[in-house]
Amino acid sequence: MAEPAWPCVLLAIITLSTFSTGQDMPFGYSDDLSNFITHPEFKVPLLNVSTQDKQGLAPGYWFMTPYHGLQSPLIASPFYYQPCQVGPAIYDSVGVLESLAGLSGDSEASTLILSLTGFNFSKQHDARFVRSNKTHTIISFLNNAAGNGDQSASYSSGLIVSLDTAASPMTASILAKYDRPDKGLTRQRGNVQILNNGHILGNWSGGGYFTEFDTHGEVLMEAKFASERFSSYRVYKHTFTGSPTYPPRLRAFSYGTEESKATTVFYVSWNGATEVRLWRFYSKEKETEIPLGEMRRTGFETQFMAEGFYKKVVVEAFDANGTSLGRSEVEQVVRPQNWETAAFAQNFAQASMTVLWLAPAAIVVVFMVGVGFGSRLLRRHPKGYKKTNLT
Numbered sequence: 001m002a003e004p005a006w007p008c009v010l011l012a013i014i015t016l017s018t019f020s021t022g023q024d025m026p027f028g029y030s031d032d033l034s035n036f037i038t039h040p041e042f043k044v045p046l047l048n049v050s051t052q053d054k055q056g057l058a059p060g061y062w063f064m065t066p067y068h069g070l071q072s073p074l075i076a077s078p079f080y081y082q083p084c085q086v087g088p089a090i091y092d093s094v095g096v097l098e099s100l101a102g103l104s105g106d107s108e109a110s111t112l113i114l115s116l117t118g119f120n121f122s123k124q125h126d127a128r129f130v131r132s133n134k135t136h137t138i139i140s141f142l143n144n145a146a147g148n149g150d151q152s153a154s155y156s157s158g159l160i161v162s163l164d165t166a167a168s169p170m171t172a173s174i175l176a177k178y179d180r181p182d183k184g185l186t187r188q189r190g191n192v193q194i195l196n197n198g199h200i201l202g203n204w205s206g207g208g209y210f211t212e213f214d215t216h217g218e219v220l221m222e223a224k225f226a227s228e229r230f231s232s233y234r235v236y237k238h239t240f241t242g243s244p245t246y247p248p249r250l251r252a253f254s255y256g257t258e259e260s261k262a263t264t265v266f267y268v269s270w271n272g273a274t275e276v277r278l279w280r281f282y283s284k285e286k287e288t289e290i291p292l293g294e295m296r297r298t299g300f301e302t303q304f305m306a307e308g309f310y311k312k313v314v315v316e317a318f319d320a321n322g323t324s325l326g327r328s329e330v331e332q333v334v335r336p337q338n339w340e341t342a343a344f345a346q347n348f349a350q351a352s353m354t355v356l357w358l359a360p361a362a363i364v365v366v367f368m369v370g371v372g373f374g375s376r377l378l379r380r381h382p383k384g385y386k387k388t389n390l391t
Contacts, residue, residue, distance in 0.1 A: 032046050057212060125144060126192060128140050135164065144186045187206075205233070209224045256336070266305070
């Protein structure tokens, strides 16, 4: 029975890659895209994965090239795309995004006249030379078997074919065939890859659907984008180690009705760093760092919470052996705006209370001063005083 895995995301960005398909996405629509506090410019298609044999999967990361565009609603031109990262994406073998990176690999087209032995193919994609000797050449490719209208088979498949180059004309025979598991047709794009351990990775394009087969043709894993509106141009699997030269990115926010009752929430990511296993968080007090806690990496972006308010914070990354990999820059914690409003209101209230408390005392003082002045006049003129003519 398939074991579902709901991937989060981790990652490294090198290039921006968007493609126009006539079904451009509104930029604000993100129900099927990952969003990150530390990298709001990243928009990564969510990927759902099910594994039949997680331990049997070939090691490595999936390099996926999404096929879609992000169109800005603010600019009318259909050729303008919002500058945000949408792929290519690098996922680990259970669907956790590890990176966004540029991929390229054009190949020259050529025409061969072949005599097919017991099979046919059409609309094929991604033909690759596997190995060759003096008389035979092994190639792999995706037999799409269908285009926009016609089709030559009931469903698409990955083929490993042997070419007898010594024969005239050359003859081709199937060494292995890997049928699309859902018995569907890939009418556009797609590819097949032979992995280092002999497994086969098949990219069926539509919906980002791809699978990994073992050496006996059994399906070990299936994955698909959360939304049918996305497709994949190519999917490859390779081992990959990322060690960025730039520091981790940290963002921190405090929440609560007042500073004394605050909770500080941290968000940290390190685009491209594949070896991070643990994050350790600190409060920065002048030249002193106070440990606040630690959290295992949970994907592209990890969240951590600590009680209290801290003006400045920093985070440090560690690998599986406990070795420090790098530290973020010191980050100023964002305070709630209502704290400033509350502090002003409190100060105003205190000032008002002070005025109200002092007002009666001021009246008494004025009255006493008046009484004292009147008494002095009476002592000087006990029978009253005579008006003096100043002219």
